[in-house]
Amino acid sequence: MAMAALRREGRRFVPLAYSPTPINAIRSTLAPTEEQVGLGVRSISTQVVRNRMKSVKNIQKITKAMKMVAASKLRAIQVRAENSRGLWQPFTALLGDTPSVNVKKNVIVTISSDKGLCGGINSTSVKISRALHKINSGPETESKYVILGEKGKAQLTRDSKNDIELIMTELQKNFLNYTQVSVLADDILKNVEFDALRIVFNKFQSVVSFLPTTATVLSPEVVERESEAGGKIGDLDSYEIEGGETKSEVLQNLAEFQFSCVMFNAVLENACSEQGARMSAMDSSSRNAGEMLDRLTLTYNRTRQASITTELTEIISGASALEG
């Protein structure tokens, strides 16, 4: 028993001395331990596999916990997002939806998350924003970015640094509410000149499906121009205007209110999509960790049994050599 223990101790040090690639033995998984057997060393260290199994199990626990946290946050914010859906519908009913409007100054408001590990939703938003930018920058038109969220900022500052007007991060630090979003909208309206605002966000349709959406808000001058030109907003003229001194004043207030309402809904929907995407990402991650753990367990058992077998054969052959 003591001799077997001593032999095992010796084996643990031998791989480091004899193997030609000692660093690989620690870093990669299984092939090097088998190479060491070929070099005449009897031991196969199960320690390496055991360490790896421990770390994979920890990862599985962490990702499972993150999934539970995301699920609970999603439940809370989903109710609010659904309740806010009625807010933008009257505007679309009144002014129609004109994403193909052709204006000189476009501003693309990209809504993204602050934290990562949420699947591909931020990359989708950035891709859509870049395509919108391309559609809307021609010889007479230009488009600028307003970015909400760290992840969008990281991706867009890489190649479109000159086109970015305003960046806002850490929106979700305090509870998201209408007052905060309207202050934000006020900031944007004051500092950025625009003819059309295109808000890009991920609409939450279900826990596994998030649809990239773009909502267009036009400035009051463009609304007047489009209503005179006919088309979708054509019958705006038929509406009587009550309140305010002039029609343009009321339209100005209307445009600002529309922007803050649409932004509020967009921010809530994007937050919902972020939590949903994080849930599914962490779920697939913990499932992968579980599969990896199964494979490692099999390998561990195989190596353990192989080493026991080698020991036994040595003892038996030694014993038979002594007798015979």
Next chain:
Amino acid sequence: MFRQAAHRLLTRSTTIRRLYSTEVATDASSGDSAFVEAWKKVAPNIDPPKTPIQFMEPRPPTPSTLPSKLTVNFVLPYAAELSKAEVDMVIVPATTGQMGILPGHVPTIAELKPGLLSVHEGNDVKKYFISSGFAFVHSNSYTDILAVEAVPLDRIDPAQVQKGLSEFTQKLSSASTDLDKAEAQIGVDVHSALNSALTG
């Protein structure tokens, strides 16, 4: 136990995918075709994003005869108070005064000031105090009322209203900068509107 099993059977056989009340299937309309065309030219490999109109139920067209009821959508940022409620009349606090809306009202865009909103349905009257917002009346007798905050009248405390009114009147008289004056004026306006709503 049998009742539970029967209930479970019933719900399982008759359950369909529950759609949210404020939206329909996303391919209700194909969206703006000009936009989709322009998109395909620039980014053919990416699907074009959806636009809000695809998520909305289309509104009915203008009927040829006067409808008998008004369809009201009263929405707030955190809830949809009334969604497609059929009522007889609504009275909204427009900036030019209280405005009554009946079925067949001419299409209007009205800016609202803080005041009393009342919804009349037969003999039922529901009163809310709303902060400002907008009201749209469409030609098909659909009315959209959007407000930032709304409280049913019975939840307002008259003592607090008086206190707030005197506080803001004092602030107005001692205000120095334009911003302070404007803020104090707003406070006075809201509290006096609250006062008149409670008493009127």
